[in-house]
Amino acid sequence: MNLPNPLIPGFNPDPSCVLVDGTYYLVTSSFEYLPGLPIYRSTDFVTWEHIGNVATREEQAGIGHSPAGAGVWAPTIRHHKGRFHVIVSVTASPRGCVVFTADDPAGPWSDGISIDGIVGIDPDLAWDETGAAYVTYSALELDGVKQVGFHGIRQARVDLDAGKVLEEPRSLWSGTGLAAPEAPHLYRRDGYWYLFIAEGGTGSGHSVSVARGRSLKGPFEGAPDNPVLSASGRHLPVQCTGHADLVPGPHGTDVLVLLGTRQAGAASPLGRETYVTAVEWADGWPQPAPVDLRPRPEPVDEHFGFTDDRALTDPGWLAVGRIPAEVASGGERPGHLTIRATSGGIDAFRPDFVGRRQRHLKSLFETTIDPADGRGGLGLRFSEDFTIALIAERTPSGTGTRVTARACLPTMTQNSAAELADGPVLLRLETDTPPPGTTPWSPNGDLIRLTAVDATGTETRLAEFDGRFWSVETAAPFTGRVVGMFGEHGTVHFSDFRYHGKGLS
Incomplete structure (x- = not known):
């Protein structure tokens, strides 16, 4: 078969x-x-x-x-x-x-x-x-x-x-x-x-x-x-x-x-x-018969441009405890999806977050955010206690954009930040299989990389994490990773969202 x-x-x-x-x-x-x-x-x-x-x-x-x-x-x-x-x-x-x-x-x-x-x-x-x-x-x-x-x-x-x-x-x-x-x-x-x-x-x-x-x-x-x-x-x-x-x-x-x-x-x-x-x-x-592993060889590419209020009609969008249309809306700013933060960031009980299932071990999620009116970004959620986020906001001086990589576990939060050029910023979350030579008995998980690209095209790698802490064995036994856009304060606008799953993984 x-x-x-x-x-x-x-x-x-x-x-x-x-x-x-x-x-x-x-x-x-x-x-x-x-x-x-x-x-x-x-x-x-x-x-x-x-x-x-x-x-x-x-x-x-x-x-x-x-x-x-x-x-x-x-x-x-x-x-x-x-x-x-x-x-x-x-x-x-x-x-x-x-x-x-x-x-x-x-x-x-x-x-x-x-x-x-x-x-x-x-x-x-x-x-x-x-x-x-x-x-x-x-x-x-x-x-x-x-x-x-x-x-x-x-x-x-x-x-x-x-x-x-x-x-x-x-x-x-x-x-x-x-x-x-x-x-x-x-x-x-x-x-x-x-x-x-x-x-x-x-x-x-x-x-x-x-x-x-x-x-x-x-x-x-x-x-x-x-x-x-x-x-x-x-x-x-x-x-x-x-x-x-x-x-x-x-x-x-x-x-x-x-x-x-x-x-x-x-x-x-x-x-x-x-x-x-x-x-x-x-x-x-x-x-x-024993269950075999036969991943599909063809890559998966999904790209969503937010040009009207039907931006979230695809059935694969998810939100926590409410439907995505109650969290985000299209049409408020032409060509953008808007999220107004009312509940807190991705680690809130009912976050202002809309996302999609991660379906490949090798994957890439990207979104471009304009944080001029608030704070928000791209996040990975297993539960409110196990999250990873790339958070964009204006610098206090108003002359640039600050991007913070934040990893949250129940007993620890880790942050790293960089200041980039002013304007919209592309946020990227990539996952990859463990390094060559890693065996199923090694204590490592997959790799999670966080990157930001500013309006000048300058790319900044902010963090890399061991994904075992955001897995079934550690985080939540019933669900899985959902990655998407969120608001943490004020109002943020997203111009697109992309998912790329890489072939055999």
Whole structure:
């Protein structure tokens, strides 16, 4: 199987996929970011287009006050009687377990109906032979993001229109005894219902296990060789493989879409990405192949010029806890995107920040900022506690531009600054793989370089950082790097934004 891997690169965890009339639709988690629940479409399982997002308004997700790492977790996408359904748990939010529906997965999607009585995460949606709907989920009880109880894998019949549980939730097969049984998905095949789950936690022990039974309600018998897929303890290029969804593949055989991480040195800077692996069946049990790493060879170039108020219509833009259009606007100054700083810089709880996912280990982000009326710049965010920023502002004398490189960790902030010529300044953030000779066991991560180019064309390198501190292992286990423009004080204007991902990385 020569499909590209990662299938959907960058911060795209917890994938779920459905095949409808020859077209694949895939959704991933989005946590505290909006718009939420990105939808990708493909007809060949190779080329994927980001066609929209399920939650395009804060009211749909209710994450205005959700902390980093909470919010929109682990969706499932399914198609039933001509309608698409996405079911998801929204943590640290009054929304809870929510079902969204749409006739077209590109949107618009419904406001969503919360299902009272489903207390947990990672909900799956399935219909039995009579058309009755069932939600199967991991019964993790949370107070905000703090675990207060756990009851394994559970299931209940539900009324999707009324948002009600119609029976007392029952306990199902909850794995082999590894930690954190979660991410259940049900499928009917050859007279059996198969229950796939994740075990071992979402880190290095992440695994896929499976059971089967004659009824959707169980009882379920575990596979003799569980877990059927895991990278734990193996020197494989893709680690943390789990949270899998089964779908018919493009060549007539089944595949699993699942999450995984790839390393740059000792760290995974891009977060949990969407991968794919082939599945063979033997004696009625699935046998997934190990997950290979096959990055796409072609480079990716994206350039956004901000000439009108439609500057942020591309579905790949993200903001924290609110939609990008509430943070930035086009048209206020001709040819520019304007950000008015009201919340603080990129390290604020709800920063005035709009960005895009980093999708390559070798990447370049650039923007040109006019800081005449304020202070702001180009920043990398893993969470509000783990950020990197290039900050531009007028010098106190008003005769030049000061650019500061700032790296923030929970216990440390490092600054370095330079004074450049007056006027707009190009800010550049580059990432690169570790130096030659670095092994996966070396204590280094990728390299992050910060550069400024002033109005005269003079280029100044301000800082270089070890990227392991802005990675899954150190910063935030659930999300990934998002890089973009922010305001820190007053009003700042940006004339363009560029992303370049370099080929095989």
